Amino acid sequence: MDILKHNETAWDNYVxxxxxxxxxxxxxxxxxxxxxxxxxxxxxxxxxxxxxFPKLKNMKVLGxxxxxxxxxxxxxxxGAEVTIFDNSQKQLNQDQTxxxxxxxxxxxxxxxMRNMSVFPDGSFDLIFNPCSVVFVDDxxxxxxxxxxxxxxGGILMTGLVNPVLFQMINHNGEFKLEYKQPYxxxxxxxxxxxxxxxQEKEAMEFGHSFTGQLGGMLQEGFVITDLYEDHGSHEKxxxxxxxxxxxxxxxxL
Numbered sequence: 001m002d003i004l005k006h007n008e009t010a011w012d013n014y015v016x017x018x019x020x021x022x023x024x025x026x027x028x029x030x031x032x033x034x035x036x037x038x039x040x041x042x043x044x045x046x047x048x049x050x051x052x053f054p055k056l057k058n059m060k061v062l063g064x065x066x067x068x069x070x071x072x073x074x075x076x077x078x079g080a081e082v083t084i085f086d087n088s089q090k091q092l093n094q095d096q097t098x099x100x101x102x103x104x105x106x107x108x109x110x111x112x113m114r115n116m117s118v119f120p121d122g123s124f125d126l127i128f129n130p131c132s133v134v135f136v137d138d139x140x141x142x143x144x145x146x147x148x149x150x151x152x153g154g155i156l157m158t159g160l161v162n163p164v165l166f167q168m169i170n171h172n173g174e175f176k177l178e179y180k181q182p183y184x185x186x187x188x189x190x191x192x193x194x195x196x197x198x199q200e201k202e203a204m205e206f207g208h209s210f211t212g213q214l215g216g217m218l219q220e221g222f223v224i225t226d227l228y229e230d231h232g233s234h235e236k237x238x239x240x241x242x243x244x245x246x247x248x249x250x251x252x253l
Contacts, residue, residue, distance in 0.1 A: 003186065003204050004087060004112055007135050010203035011088035015068075021130075024069025024094045030102050033077035040071040042130050042159035043245035044232025052157060052226065052249050054126065056080040062124040062149065064142075065113045065132035067091025069098045075128065076104035083107045083124075085116065087135075114141040122151045131159035131245065137184065139208045140216040147220040147252055156222060156250045160214075165244045166207030170237045183207030214248075222250040 015022040032038060039047035057079035063072040067086030072095045076082040084095045084106060092108040099106035111118060113129075114136055127146050133139045146156050166183035168175050179188045185197060185204040197204065217224070229243035238244060 001186070001198075003137060006198065007203045008087045008089075010201050011067075011086075012090040013201040014203075015088070015090035015094065021070070022068045022091060022094060024098050025073050027102070030073060030077045030098070030104075033074045036078075038074050038078060040074050040128075042128070042157055042247040043230035044131075046228060046230045046247070048157065048247060049226075052155075054155065056126075059125045060123065062119075062127045063095075064127050064129040064146070065135070066128060066130050067095055067108070069094030071128055071130060072106055073098045073102070073104055076106050077102070080126075081105050083109060085109050085111055085113065087112060112136075114138055114145065116145040116149050119149045121148055122154075123149045124154060125151055126155045127157065129156070129158040131161055133158070133208065133213070134161050134205045135203055137186070137206050139206075139212045140219070143216045143220045143222070147222065150252045152252060154252045156217070156248075156252065158248050158250070160246045160248060161207065162242070162244045162246065163207040163209055164242075165238065166205065168238055173237070175238065179207075181207065182209050182212065217248070217250055221253045223253060224248060224250045 042048055059080045061075050061080040061082045063082055063084040065086055067084055067088055068091050072082045072084045084092060086092050089110055092110055095106055096108050109118060133142055163181050167177055167179045167181060169178040184206050226249040228247050230245040231239050231243050232245055
């Protein structure tokens with residue numbers, strides 16, 4: 001199946017439904033950001049530390065698969081030149097609407113995070129990528145493109161998901177290790193389960209190994225300079241036992 005097209009439809013549908021990650025920031029949040037009071041997330045709950053960011057004024061920032069009018073408008077209000085690159089046109093429309101309404105410096109481009117050929121080498125100072133590599137089958141291709149479009153010394157911030165989230169199933173309050181790693185909605189599930197995902201317009205997800213997520217970054221010339229773990233996935237009940245999300249700050253050598 002065409003994963004890219006399916007997930008585009010799924011995220012367009014999430015916008016229509018008002019999913020948490022599709023709701024744009026408010027006028028007050030924009031005003032606060034312009035006065036220096038702001039926070040954004042890579043993972044569900046914990047704000048990214050301000051000391052992770054270089055001075056954002058006039059910095060060229062790529063919001064990678066971060067449509068929805070959330071992180072991009074805040075970074076633009078702080079003073080960055082922001083480009084949002086996302087697979088969902090409706091998600092991009094959220095950013096464009098906020099940009100037009102408040103006079104922000106945001107450009108929106110539709111595309112696949114595995115192929116950013118629309119951008120020349122060394123286009124950006126900073127890439128901000130909230131948890132989204134779970135929606136592509138080839139995470140190493142994402143890191144390769146991130147390395148290419150970043151300037152030397154550029155910063156990559158990304159949110160990652162512990163693959164165990166996809167491997168465990170909650171059976172009446174008891175957890176069972178159900179799926180092998182790496183997990184894929186496309187190959188790990190039954191035909192009936194896949195058909196249900198398609199009918200309900202749910203995005204296809206991929207539980208990448210840490211070898212692919214972290215090792216893939218290192219192989220593309222990144223050095224991890226900081227990280228923190230986060231909670232926030234309550235639907236399976238695992239959240240009370242371990243943090244299932246990780247925010248990474250990496251620098252391109």
